[in-house]
Amino acid sequence: MSTPYPFTAIVGQDDLRLGLLLNAVSPAVGGVLVRGEKGTAKSTAVRALAALMPEVSVVPGCRFSCDPASPDPACPDGPHADAAGVPRPARTVELPVGASEDRLVGALDIERALSEGVKAFEPGLLADAHRGILYVDEVNLLHDHLVDLLLDAAAMGASYVEREGVSVRHAARFLLVGTMNPEEGELRPQLLDRFGLTVEVSASRDTDERVEVVRRRLAYDDDPEGFAARWAEEEGALRERIAAARALLPRVVLGDGVLRQIAATCAAFEVDGMRADIVMARTATALAAWAGREEVTADDVRQAALLALPHRRRRNPFDAPGLDEDKLDQTLDEAGGDRGQDDDDPDPGPDGGGDGGGGGG
Structure with missing residues (x-):
């Protein structure tokens, strides 16, 4: 498995990083849509976020990543007997633009269901993303029907599959991140509204910042493991801050x-x-x-x-x-605001201080 670019090494893009981090703190925010031109660290930031997410404990053998502390009673792999959970890192699942409906929501074996009375269900990407991150690059190019299914699952925290009178439901709670280049087409307003936050990103026009982006990216490409090791302390501090914010929420x-x-x-x-x-x-x-x-x-x-x-x-x-x-x-x-006086210790920024992080991709 390749070493992801460190989140804290992304240069600038404060709104992008903050939008992602707020969703990591509170997935109830509803995800984030990142709009901007290519080459502005959109994909880099999303893939780097998974390394900061807390590990999840899952029921051994469950294809739907049930939490052993509160397993989904409707889980197709259930019911789950009391068992110790197995920890694993949070996943980032990518939804390809050309994915089919069955690939997204899963597929039912209708023949077995009708002949044997067995709900033979093959999980889709929504099940894979449960308790992790679902990333949709170029979401504006995804078929509207798939976008509807995706956003419905994100809003309800569950996915439903119905075929020929046979239905299956499973939990599907995930941090939804979509990216798009507005020059390639817009999303319908009804779909835009379903994303919790939106962030506009663009390449910096500051010469020093652009130099730093290139310097860090070249250093990462030359030695990904060594580069990540140099940012390990900052990554650890940010991971702890996310956990503390989740506990405080x-x-x-x-x-x-x-x-x-x-x-x-x-x-x-x-x-x-x-x-x-x-x-x-x-x-x-x-x-x-x-x-x-x-x-x-x-x-x-x-x-x-x-x-x-x-x-x-x-x-x-x-x-x-x-x-x-x-x-x-x-x-x-x-409306009665008293901005700037309620907070004697303003938030120093998405990464907790410093010069705003480091380099793009």
């Missing part, structure tokens, strides 16, 4: 004043439905946990809006991406 308080700010922001940017409000609340909570705080602040709400609303707001075809930050600040102030 249930204790984070989302006050009524913050909820009013979230509602006012979503109303001001005329987003459809209530999904944006819910995603903003979950993102702001994850941001507070990531910063080591037990209370959500107005600054968390502002950062959550910048990640959760750009792909949901109503805009004309030629409008620039992103949000009007002056309008956002005004809305937060009018």
Whole structure:
């Protein structure tokens, strides 16, 4: 198995790294859609994230990665007797653009089901990704029907397969990451809304930063193991920070004043439905946990809006991406925000400090 490029060695791309890390802290955020040109470390960052995810304990022999502490009662490989779990690293499962429906959700052997009464089920990629990361490169080129199935499973935490009156259900909870180049086509607004966060990435125009990207990438290509070893301490610190934020998350308080700010922001940017409000609340909570705080602040709400609303707001075809930050600040102030005063120890950045990490790919 090849050595992945270290997450902490990615240069710049702060929003990309933060969006991924928030989903690692709280998968309930709903995944992240990364939009940008080729060669901007999109795939590199996603593949590197798996190395930072906590190990998972699985039932031995279960093809659906059931947790021995709370096995899925509907697991096709169940029921599971009490047994010690086997630890394994979190997986990154990649969904090819040309994948079939059976490859995604799994395949039922109808002949055996009808003749023998046995639900012979071959797991698909959704089962493989359970309790890990599901990565869809060029998600905008995936067939709409498959995108619907994918997003339904991500929202429900389960996958259903029905063929000729025979049905199978299994758990499918995963961190969903999609990447796309907008020049190759857009996703339908209904599908965009199903991604929790969106991040726009582009190549840096700063000469020094570009030099550092090339320097680190060449060093990695020459000696992947040695390069990864030089970043092992930073990787370990970030892994511990993710675990600490996950442990803190249930204790984070989302006050009524913050909820009013979230509602006012979503109303001001005329987003459809209530999904944006819910995603903003979950993102702001994850941001507070990531910063080591037990209370959500107005600054968390502002950062959550910048990640959760750009792909949901109503805009004309030629409008620039992103949000009007002056309008956002005004809305937060009018809703009672007191930004910058609630947090005496602001979050130093996605990787916990330093110069913003290191190099792309």
